[in-house]
Amino acid sequence: MPVTGRGPCGTCAPALRGTFKDTILTHSDQPRPLHSRANGPLTGKVRVPGDKSISHRALILGALAVGETRISGLLEGEDVLNTAKSMQALGASVERTGDFAWKVQGVGVAGFAQPKAALDFGNSGTGCRLVMGAVAGCPISAVFDGDASLRSRPMRRILDPLEKMGARVVSGGEGGRLPLTVQGARDPLPITYKTPVASAQIKSAVLLAGLAAPGITTLIENEASRDHTELMLKHFGADITSTKEGLHGRRITLKGQPELHGANVVVPADPSSAAFPVVAALIAEGSDVVLSDVMTNPLRTGLFTTLREMGASIEESEVRGDAGEPMAQLRVRASKLRGVEVPPERAPSMIDEYLVLAVAASFAEGTTIMRGLQELRVKESDRLEATAEMLRVNGVKVEVSGDDLIVHGHGHVPGGGLVATHMDHRIAMSALVMGCASDQPVTVDDTAFIATSFPDFIPMMRSLGAEFS
Ligand SMILES: O=C(O)C1=C[C@@H](OP(=O)(O)O)[C@@H](O)[C@H](O)C1
Numbered sequence: 096m097p098v099t100g101r102g103p104c105g106t107c108a109p110a111l112r113g114t115f116k117d118t119i120l121t122h123s124d125q126p127r128p129l130h131s132r133a134n135g136p137l138t139g140k141v142r143v144p145g146d147k148s149i150s151h152r153a154l155i156l157g158a159l160a161v162g163e164t165r166i167s168g169l170l171e172g173e174d175v176l177n178t179a180k181s182m183q184a185l186g187a188s189v190e191r192t193g194d195f196a197w198k199v200q201g202v203g204v205a206g207f208a209q210p211k212a213a214l215d216f217g218n219s220g221t222g223c224r225l226v227m228g229a230v231a232g233c234p235i236s237a238v239f240d241g242d243a244s245l246r247s248r249p250m251r252r253i254l255d256p257l258e259k260m261g262a263r264v265v266s267g268g269e270g271g272r273l274p275l276t277v278q279g280a281r282d283p284l285p286i287t288y289k290t291p292v293a294s295a296q297i298k299s300a301v302l303l304a305g306l307a308a309p310g311i312t313t314l315i316e317n318e319a320s321r322d323h324t325e326l327m328l329k330h331f332g333a334d335i336t337s338t339k340e341g342l343h344g345r346r347i348t349l350k351g352q353p354e355l356h357g358a359n360v361v362v363p364a365d366p367s368s369a370a371f372p373v374v375a376a377l378i379a380e381g382s383d384v385v386l387s388d389v390m391t392n393p394l395r396t397g398l399f400t401t402l403r404e405m406g407a408s409i410e411e412s413e414v415r416g417d418a419g420e421p422m423a424q425l426r427v428r429a430s431k432l433r434g435v436e437v438p439p440e441r442a443p444s445m446i447d448e449y450l451v452l453a454v455a456a457s458f459a460e461g462t463t464i465m466r467g468l469q470e471l472r473v474k475e476s477d478r479l480e481a482t483a484e485m486l487r488v489n490g491v492k493v494e495v496s497g498d499d500l501i502v503h504g505h506g507h508v509p510g511g512g513l514v515a516t517h518m519d520h521r522i523a524m525s526a527l528v529m530g531c532a533s534d535q536p537v538t539v540d541d542t543a544f545i546a547t548s549f550p551d552f553i554p555m556m557r558s559l560g561a562e563f564s
Pocket residue numbers: 147148149221293294295296297299321446447470
């Protein structure tokens with residue numbers, strides 16, 4: 096579905112109020128184009144911002160817990176700040192106490208209050224879908240809305256299981272699209288649900304609703320998706336188990352109506368954000384870049400596995416763990432890459448990284464085949480088509496065949512193209528990374544959406560030597 100304009104809610108993030116006064120959101124309706132040109136090697140050490148998935152979950156579980164939750168290293172990107180605001184609108188107290196440091200005073204499982212206004216999730220599928228799950232277990236109704244991109248994304252996949260648990264859609268857009276009003280269940284039912292696609296957002300919505308239901312909620316997935324909700328629920332005191340199901344799947348059981356207690360959460364650096372400087376360092380000759388504290392949960396590291404298969408030099412050191420999530424320092428050196436075939440079962444562990452992998456594949460020698468990418472079609476944009484277009488306008492030979500993406504690499508990229516962002520942060524960042532090593536500069540039509548997940552991307556890349564102007 097085409098996405099046009101900034102969206103019905105005006106800018107992606109409304110002005111902040113109350114305890115959020117220290118945080119600034121910067122979206123405007125003016126597109127902000129940028130050129131990226133090769134400027135020699137990238138060097139230096141950086142820490143990319145906190146993991147987006149964990150940041151959303153820390154705020155939501157903090158709000159559903161009894162007592163105080165302290166979060167350090169929170170991603171202060173627009174997506175996460177919209178989740179923080181929704182938690183406040185639902186009755187939790189959410190306060191910024193310092194740089195990336197936040198305090199949440201929760202209301203307890205099923206304790207959300209009726210919000211006075213629509214909950215605006217801006218560009219964020221994760222925020223919207225996880226909060227829908229949490230609201231579904233409370234006897235309140237809430238209006239869910241977002242920008243034009245989020246309004247175009249499917250919500251039926253979340254509403255189907257939530258309706259089985261007793262929630263109702265009171266009013267809503269065609270085919271389960273936003274804006275829609277969800278009436279939470281007065282007496283939520285525990286269910287056994289098999290997800291139709293490997294999606295951590297569906298899984299998490301069901302588990303968050305299941306917190307309020309008596310008895311056992313069971314979630315089965317054929318392919319394991321990121322398990323941050325499970326790990327964090329355990330950290331907050333829930334009785335939750337996860338066992339293998341079939342070859343690649345998981346069966347998760349959650350005992351309902353626990354008393355979640357507030358907890359400390361240390362948010363590691365986001366591997367999906369690290370992916371951009373990692374690929375930039377691999378393709379810009381002579382580069383040597385170090386990234387600290389990168390989360391290395393195996394359900395998130397499919398990109399690093401693939402890049403290593405392509406011949407990338409990515410060394411791990413200082414391996415450690417906090418709050419149940421492993422992390423490491425990565426040293427990345429420019430490398431000659433070769434084309435590879437990426438199996439479909441790897442998709443859940445690198446779902447947001449195919450765009451920047453396609454950039455790496457464009458600089459490789461040989462063909463890279465990425466299989467089973469149907470889920471890319473329902474992200475912030477149709478990422479399968481948008482990625483192919485990004486490569487094509489920069490002189491790379493690329494095919495979309497069914498749900499597969501095939502990139503023919505020739506060791507260098509002509510560049511010179513203007514890339515359409517389609518309200519999608521990862522397209523903007525991937526295109527700017529491409530320009531770090533292409534023969535001619537690459538231009539993106541709008542960088543504004545980068546603020547949803549990686550607000551400091553441009554200055555951080557410049558600090559490594561990237562030329563963005
Ligand atoms: O649960 C999460 O935090 C996320 C799950 C993924 O979406 P799906 O659940 O739709 O695969 C991913 O693309 C998104 O960026 C973050």
